[in-house]
Structures are given as structure tokens and as C-alpha cells.
Amino acid sequence: MSQGEKAGRGPMRARLGEWALIAIVVLYAAGLLLAPLVAIVWGSLAEGLSAFAREMTSADALSSLKLTLVMAVGATVINTVFGVCIAWVLVRDNFWGRRILNGLVDMPFAVSPVIAGFMLILLFGRTGWFTPLTEALGIKVVFALPGILLATVFISLPFVIREVAPVLSEVSLEQENAAFTIGASRLRTFWHVTLPAIRWGLLYGVSLTFARAVGEIGAVLVVSGGVSRLTETSTLFIFRSLDDRNYVGANAMAVLLAAISFVILLVIETLKKRTEQTQTL
């Protein structure tokens, strides 16, 4: 091999090697990613479209989809607002403790989702640190909607920050300072100068947050209590359906979630191209 493929000699063999590598990669990726997808879509179609429709229009399925949507939107909004604040602080501000903040941002990626849910139980569960407070206020956190929301916020926290920070660090201070100097307030400068400059990176982060929030299971499973039609998200619906051996329902919901994530993925890809373009400009 080392002698045979010297420069100039045997371009055909070099091409052959190239195609062999391409074939390995394509087969590996297709086997790993595409084959399971095809299998589940095929399986669902084999049950017939009417079975799919029946499972997806059941009251349990519909209410779980609604809850998933509400929680994902809620978590995305919270993490977008705080995420932009934190990204700004990390990039523009300089103070003692900045590195600690920077490290904290990455923790949700390092923490297993189950652990994330468990943390909330330790804080808000029966003997939790904050339970006296929440009880006094009459709020139920764990095994209720606030717990699901907190869990979802936690696991999707880093995305906006990690996507906005690099874009923000490339936005030139001159434009901002110019706007500021001619009399625009901080807030107006942010709305009219900074935000347009970071918009693609921000949207990219937002869609990643949303995708992650829709698909969460581990953290939500621990804190939800899994009461169907009340605290059951779509992923929990799948989990319970598997337990109940309702495979048609589980598969149908899985196909639906896969389709939703596919749409999000296409949005993400488009946005990624946009961010790359703005970054190279």
C-alpha cells in the first residue's frame, strides 16, 4: 500500500481507495441512522394509517402532545431570555467569577438527565430544601407541572448561551458604541444593533433548545409522577405505552416525534448555514 500509491502512479487505484472510504462511511451512517428510522416508519405503516390516526387522536396522546408543546415553548422562552443575558455577561463583561459562570453553563451537558430530575426531587421533594417554602406558598413542584418545566429548563440551558456567545464576540463594539453615542439607550442599542447582528446564532440556539426540550425523557420521568392527561409529556406517553405493551401507540408517537424533530433539524441546518455565512462575513 505504501509503495503502490505514489504520486502520479495509478490514479485509478487512488480513486478506488477514495470510493472505498466513501462507501464505508455511507454504509455506516445509513446502517446506524437510517435503517432504524426506516424500520419504525415501515412498522407503523404495516399497522395501517387508521391505527396510527386512532392512536394519535386518543385523549391521552393529544393531551401529552399539548403538554410537551407548552413545556418546550416555556423552557425555550425562559432559556432564550436568560441565555442572551448570560452570553452578554460572559462575552462583554469582565469580573471576578466569570470563569465560574462559564463552567456552570456547561454543567447541564455533563449531568445525566436522570440526575437532573433527581436534583429537583432533593430540592423540592417530600424532604426537600425548599419544600417548606413552596408548601407555605401552596405550590406543588415535584410530580406537577412546575417540576417538569424546571427539569426541561435545566437540560436545555446551555444551547442559547453556547450559540450566542461566539457570534456576540464577533459583533464589533464600534457599531454599538456609535448608536450609543448618538443618543440611543442601552436597550435600544441592543434591539436595533446587537440583536440583528446575532439573530441567526440566536435562532440556531433557540431551535436546538426547542428540539432538546421536546425530546427530554430522563429528567421529566423522575419529576413528573406520570399521571396521564395531567403530567404526561409525549415521551412519557411512549414510555408508559411500552410498559403497557401498547406497541402500536408507542411506535405511532415515536414516528410523530421523529417527524417533528426532522422538521426542527431542517430548520437547524438552514440556520447553521446562515450563521456560518454571517460569521465569515
Next chain:
Amino acid sequence: MRSAQANRNATKPMASARASLPWGKWGLRGTAFLYLGFMVALPLAAILRNGFSDGLLAFRADVMNITAFAALKLTLVTAVVVTMVNAVMGTLTAYVLVRFRFPGKGVLNTMIDMPFAIPTLVTGVMLVALYGPQRTLGAWLNSHGIQVIFATPGIVLALLVITYPFVIRTVQPVLMEAERGQEEAAYTLGASKWTTFRRVVLPTIAPAIVTGSLLSFARALGEFGSIVVVAGNIPGVTLTAPVYIYGQIESQNQRGASAMSIVLLALSFTLIVTVEWLQGRNRSSYVSG
């Protein structure tokens, strides 16, 4: 208020622009600290407190009991195997995507991100649909004595799907920026393609491969959604550490759950810090994983 600030800044532009609004700046700092403190630091503190609540000996006993230890071992072994496969296949995929042209390349590039978008639980259900004992491929493999679902191969397979993008997405940008001049020089001087790759390309992308591999290792350690469906979760056999934690929470053994959580957290925290350090040496610290 607004016009007063503007006036101050009109007279002293640029340098003072930052200092002119201390309450705004402190407000943002405070928000960042409070939010991350409440959402991240405080929950971590709760776990540490709970895991060590009965002292180090109890902690040791919690981690070293047979089921817990087997779960930890299974998680580590499968994560190591998956990381090694990813280091090779991820690098190869990135190389093929950057250096070669072929039909369907764009589709492949998009497909790589699928595991980031598709819920992990759904990935698990998909794998059961393909490899489950009653399904076509699964039944065929079963008849040849290979059990994938409810066995260790299923865990490895699920982790391979979930962590596939990490090495690719860290190596790709580095490979794109690498100068091709050196490569072509080595090749022109008579080095084979493989020697060129090993001696010229590999040293350039090695830090990225390590970073991506560490990230996929950290991800594999914590994976729950796909594994809980695929593994069968038999204690001592196919029960991984995250699923073990889930079981302990369900059976109200909070201290046991905390102890295992602390071990996993310590591991992935070390990994993340290493990654930050590696990235800090190579690029700015705001490069996302």
C-alpha cells in the same frame, strides 16, 4: 434618565460607555449569577450533601454494592468501546465529508445531526423496531445466536447512534481550515496517502479528535432515554449506571441514588474541564461542544 446618560456619553465616548450604567451591568451580572446559581449550582450542592449525608463509609458502601458496581462497570466499559469506535469512524466520516466530493454528500451531512434532534427515547424505540426479537432483522440475528435488544450489543448500538455526531462535528471545522499545501507537498514528495494522513493530517486534527471523543464519552456516561428501552435493565447484567439511579429514586433510596450520581458527575465534570482546557489552548473558550 435616558438623556442624562446620553449626555454623559456624548462628552466622554467609548471608554466610559461601559462604566456609565453600573446598575444595568450589575443587574445583568446579578441575573446571570442568580439564574445559574439557582438552576445549576444549588441542585449540584443538594446532590453532594445528600450523597455524603451519612459519611464517607456509607458513600463507599453505596457505590461498591454488587448491583451498583456492576452498573458502573457496564456503563464505563460500553462508553469506552463506543468512544473508541467514534474516534475512528467519526474521524473517517469527517475526512470523507471534507475532502471528497460524491453524490448525496449534503444529505449525509444533514443526517449526521439527526441524533441531536431526535429524542433519545425515540431512538431506542427505533432500534427495537429494527433489532427487536420479533422483528425481521432481529429475528434473523436471533436465529444466528446474536441477541441485540435486551443485551449489551443493544446498549453499544444505542450509544453509537446517540454519540455519532460529536467527533465529526469537532474534527470537521479543523480539517476544513487545515492547509492542504503541506499535504500536497508530502504527497508530491512520494509519501503514500496513508503516510500523508498519519504524518501530516493526523497531528493537526488530533486535539479535535480527543475533544470529540471526550465529549462523546461524557454523553455516553449519562445516556438514559435510549438505553432504558433497549437494554432490558437486568440488574448486574444490562443495568447501566443512569438506569440504576432511576431505579434507586423509584425505590426511595435517595442516598444510593446520590452516591452513584456523584460518581458519574465527578467523571463527566473532569471530562468537561479537560475539554475546556483543550479548547482553550486551541481556540477561544466560546466554541460550543
